[in-house]
Amino acid sequence: MSSLPGITRQDEEKRLQHTLEIAQRKVDANRQSVQALAEELHAMQEEFDENDKEAQTLWHNADARFKFVNQDLRRAEQARKKPYFGRIDFRDKKLKKDEVYYIGRSVIADNPAEPEVIDWRAPIASIYYDAALGDVSYSVKGEGKYDITLSRKRTYEIEDDELKDFYDSDVVANDELLTKYLARNKKAVLGEIIATIQQEQNEVIRKKPQHNMIVQGAAGSGKTTVAMHRISYILYNYEQEFAPEDFYIVGSNQVLLNYITGVLPELNVYGVSQMTMEQLFVRLLYEDWDKSWKIKPVVKGVTPAVKGTLVWFKELENFCLRYEYRAIPREDVVIEKTGKVLLDRATIARLLKETKDLSRADKISRLTDYLMARLENELSGKYYSYTQPEKQKLKHYYETYFGKREWKGSVAELYEQFLKEEQEKDFPVEVPDGSYDVYDLAAMAYLYKRIKEDTVIREAGHVVIDEAQDFGMMAYASLKYCLSKCTYTIMGDVAQNISDRYGLNDWTELRKLMLPGEFDYFGILQKSYRNTVEISEFATDILYHGSFPVYPVEPIIRHGEPVTVKKCADVTDQVTQAEQIIKQWQSKGLDTIAVVCMDEAEAEKVTAALQGSVELNTGDVGKWEIGEGVMVLPLKYTKGLEFDAVLIFNASEEDYPVEDGYVKQLYVAATRALHELTVLYRGKLTGLIADPVSPEQKQRMRLAADAQKKPVKTVVKQAEPEKTKEEIYRQRAQEAEKERVARERYGPKKIIVTRNSQGTTEDFAANRTEQSVMPGSNRTGQSASPGRKGTGKSVTSGTATAGKRPPSPAKVYGAGNGNAGRATGRQEPRMVENNGEYGDMPDAKTLMPAGHSRIDCAVRMVMKGKGYVDCLSSYGTLRITPLAADLFRICFAKGQCREFPKAAVTAAGDLRCTVRENPSLVEITAGYAQIRVDKKTGALTFLNTQGKILLTERSREPRQLGEKKNWSFFEWKKDEALIAGGIGAPKPLKIGNSAAYFSYGRADDRYPGLASSKGYEMIFPAGSRVLCCNIAMYGTYISMEETDIIDYYLRVK
DSSP states (O other): OOSOOOOSHHHHHHHHHHHHHHHHHHHHHHHHHHHHHHHHHHHHHHTOOTTOHHHHHHHHHHHHHHHHHHHHHHHHHHHHHSOOSEEEEEEETTTTEEEEEEEESSOBOSSTTSOSEEETTSGGGHHHHHOOSEEEEEEETTTEEEEEEEEEEEEEEEETTEEEEEEEOSSSSOHHHHHHHHTSOHHHHHHTTGGGOOHHHHHHHTSOTTSOEEEEEOTTSOHHHHHHHHHHHHHHHOTTTOOGGGEEEEESSHHHHHHHHHHGGGGTOOSOEEEEHHHHHHHTTGGGOOTTOEEOOOOSSHHHHHHTSHHHHHHHHHHHHHHHHHHSOOSOEEOTTTOOEEEOHHHHHHHHHHTTTSOHHHHHHHHHHHHHHHHHHHHTOSSOOOOHHHHHHHHHHHHTTTOOSOOOSOHHHHHHHHHHHHHHTTOOOOOOSSEEOHHHHHHHHHHIIIIIOOSOOOOOSEEEESSGGGSOHHHHHHHHHHTTTSEEEEEEOGGGOSSTTTSOSSSHHHHHHHOOSTTOEEEEEOEEOSSOHHHHHHHHHHHTTSSSOOOOOEEOSOOOOOOEEEEESSHHHHHHHHHHHHHHHHHTTOOEEEEEESSHHHHHHHHHHHTTTSOBOOOOTTTOOOOSEEEEEEGGGGTTOOEEEEEESOOBTTTSOSSHHHHHHHHHHHTTEEEEEEEEEESSBOHHHHSOOOHHHHHHHHHHHHHHTSOSSSOOOOOOOOOBHHHHHHHHHHHHHHHHHHHHHHOSOOOOOOOOOOOSSHHHHHHHHHHHHOTTSOOOSSOOSTTOOSOOOOSSSSOSBTTBOOOOHHHHHOOOOHHHHHHHOOOOOOOOOOOOOTTOOOOHHHHSOOOOSOOOOOOOEEEEOSSOEEEEOSSEEEEEEEEETTEEEEEEEESSSOOOOOOSSOOOTTOOEEEEEOSSEEEEEETTEEEEEETTTOOEEEEETTOOEEEEBOSSOOEEEETTEEEEEBOOOTTOOEEEEOTTOSSOEEESSSEEEOOOSOGGGOOOEEEETTTEEEEOOOSSOEEEEEETTTEEEEEEESOSSEEEEEEEO
16 A cells, blocks of 8 residues: 555544445446346347247357456445444555555455455455454465564445444454444355454465365354355466366255355355255266155164265275176186186286275276286387287277176165165165165265266365255265365264264274374364353253264353243144244344254244244245245254244253253254243153253263364374575475485486386378477478478477477566465466476376366357467456467466466467357367367467367367476377477477476476377477376376466477
C-alpha cells in the first residue's frame, strides 16, 4: 500500500468507505458483463438452429462464459456485503518496512499489485489466525519462509456498510467477540465463520493436501465447516495441482450433502462433486452397474456387523488371490522347438508375489512384458535360428500366454460366488437379490478394480469424507484400493457412531490403513463452538454411560437456558407440549428448529400430528434443505447438522436403553442444538439421562481416550523447518558447486544405458535418425529433406535458430516474485539442477503417472492470437504456435488465456498458415506440416500435408499435469523406432519396449530430443529430467519434471 492506514475509528470508517467504493465498482462492472452476455445468449437463442453445428459451438462458448462471469459477480457481491473482517500490521525484517493488510473473503483491488483487501486463504493471512504479537514467520509455497514482527491484529464488526465495532487482540475473535457471534441464530453464525476460525481449526485447514489426514472432532467443533474451508484453501493455494473436479465430498446422507451444497458457494467453491458413500461405489462400478438395481440402507443385525469389518475385506482379498491363482498359468514356460525355458516357475511365483496388490490385468501385463523380453532375447540369440513365420507365430502365442487384460465376466456374479463360498465357511451373510447396501457395493467396486478393470481410470485427486465414523473398515479398505492415487481428509467423531456394530468405535484400524506416511496427520478438535455450556455438559454426561473411550470436549464459555426435561402423559400430551415449545422458541427469534425422532416411522407420525398447528419445512428424504423453519427429522438425518433449538420427542427407556449404540444416538440428538434443548418423554425416562455417573467412571473414559491419541506405531516425524528464500538459493548453489568439483575431479557421472529387446526395424531407424536427432551435431538450421522449399529452422540442433543459441531454461520460465507471492501464494515454476542418469530406467513407482482425476481437455472455445491458436478447455489452455513450414510449438497449462514462456525459436517471417474449424475439429496447416485437434477429447494428431498420420495423442487422456511434473500421452506404433538424445550425450538411446531418461548435461544446456522412424522429431526445452516411457502397462508418454507446463517442439521431416 502506498500509505499506511490509520488506527483511529475515524481512520477506519474512512478506510471502509473507500474499500466499499472499490467493491461496488467491481459489482457494477460484473453486472454489466452478466447483462451483456445474457443479451447475447438471448439473441443467439432467437436465431438458434439445432442443426447448425457452428452455432451450437458458439452457444456453448457463450454459455460457459456466462456461468463464469455469474460466479464472479456472486464473489463480488459477497465482498461488497462485508469487504473485510481482519487486519494485520507488521514490519518486514528484511525490507525494514512497515506494512498493513486487510483480510476478507476475497481480494478487493483497483490495482492487483496493491490490493486493498487480501484473500483469507493467502499465505500471509495465516498470521491473522495463528500468530501472537511479536516476532513470527509465515511460508510461501516454493519461496520459503518470511520473518516479520507482528504489531497489531484487529477484528471488525461491519453491518449494513457501517463499522459497528473493532477489537485489538492477541487471538482471533477473543472470548467476548466469539461469544457475541455464537449467540446469534444459525444463519448469522454461518456468515461469520471465516472471521472466527480458531488456531486448531486453521491448522487442519492449511495442512498440505499431498498427505492424508484424520481428524477426531467433538460435536460442534466445526468438522464439516473446517473440511469445506480446507477445500477452498487448497483450490486457492494449489491451483496447479488441484481443480474443483479433483475433489469428491463424501457424506453419510443426502441431507448433509444438501447442507454442504449451500455452504460451498459462500466459500467461492464451485464444481466440486458431492455424493454419499453408496453413490461413490456405484460410480466406481462404471458399466457394471445395472440401473435396474437398487441401493438399500444397511439394516441392523448380524450381517452388516460381519460385512463392515476389516476381516471381511481380508476374506474378499483372499478370494481374489485364489481366483487369480486358478486363472494365471504358473508352470515353466518352454519353447517346444528347442526346449528352452523362457520363464521358470520360481520366476513366475516371484513376479506374482511382487505384484500381489496389483490388479489381475496389471499382473498379466507384468508377466507378459517379462516373458516377451525373454522371447526377444531368444529370437535374436546366437544359438538357435528361427524363420520369420516362426518368430511371428511365437510372438502371437506368447502375447496372450498368461491371459488377456480384458475380462468379460460379471462383477455381480463374481460377488455372488464369493458370498456363497463364505456361507460355506459359516459366515452369516445373505446373497443380495438386486438390492445392495454400502458394503455390498464396496465389495463389488473392489472386485471391479481388482479383477475387471483393464484401463486405469483416474477419479478424484482428494477425497473429503465427513461423518467418517458411520462407515466400517470394509468401506475404507475398498476405497483405498480403488482410489489409491488420491489423498484423503477424513473427519469424524467416534462418539457419534450411531451404527455401533459396523461403524468406527475408535480410530486405530483406520489410522493404520490411511496414515502410513511419515507426514500423514491425526488431529483432534476438542473445542465445541456449537452448544452452550449447559447443553454441552448435559450431552457429555450421556456419553459417560457408555463403555467406550470419551474424548474430552471443551465448550466455549457461552451460557444459555438450562436443558429442560419434561414428562408427558401420552402421545397427545407430547404433541401439545411440542407445539407450545416450538411457538415459544419462534417468538424468541430462533429460526431453525428440529424435532428429532427415533426413526422414520415416528417422524411421519409426529409430522402428521403437528402439521395442523405448526408450519413445517417438509419434503422427501434426500431432498430436505436446511433453511429457516421447523423440521421433523429421523435421528440419523441430523448427523453433521445444527439448529438454533432442538426438541427430542421421546427419550424414554424403551427408545433409548442403556447400551453403547443408544448412548451415541442420544448424544448426537442432544448436540445438534445451538441455543436451546428440550427433552420430552413418556413412560420411564431413559437411564442415560436419569442415572448419574461416578467421577471415577468419567476419569476412566477420559484416560482411555488419551491412550488413543498416541501414534499407532512410531512417533510421527515432523516436517523439516521451512527455509528462507536466501537459504534455498544458498543450498542450490552449494549443490551445484559440489557437482562441478566432482566433475572436475572424477569426470561425468557413470552412464547407465537400458538395453532394449526391440527387434526388426531399429537398424533402419538408427541409420536414418542418429544424424538428425542428436542435439550436439553441427546442423545449419536448414531443413534436411531434399526437394523442399522454405527456410524452416530445426530445433533439434545445437542452434535452434541460425547462429543463435537457445535461451537458458531459467530465462524461458522465469522466477517467482516474492512480493506477489506473499499476498496471493502464486509463483512461477523454477528450474532445479537435477541431472538424473542418462539412459537410466526409473522404478515402477516413478513410471506410474501420479496425476489426480482425469482432466477435461475437450475444446470449449478456439481463439486466434498473433501467431498462435489457443484451444480452451474447462481445465486449461492448449496453445499451438506455427514457427516454420515444418515446425510447431505445443504448450499446455492449467487455466485460461495464460501467458506462456518465450519461445526458444523465432517464427519465420514469411510463414503462412491456415486455420480451419468445424464442430468436431480444429485444423492448423503450415507449409508441409499439419495439426488436427479433436474438439471432443482435445487430442492432437500430427500429419504431413499428404495426409499421412505421423503421431497421435491418446484420445482417452491426451495429457496430465501433476505437482511440478507433466505427462503427454502418445500412441506410438508397434513398428515405430524411437531414438532419443541430449546435448553432449555420448551416444543416442534406442527406446524399444522400455523407458529411459534422455536429458543430459547442465540445466541450461538440457534440450533433449526424440526422433521417430515415422518422419518427425521432437525437442523438449526442459531444465530438468525428461523421461520417455514406451511400456504399455504404465502408459506410453513423455514426462517432464520440475515444471507444470507442457512445452515441446515438433518438426516434420
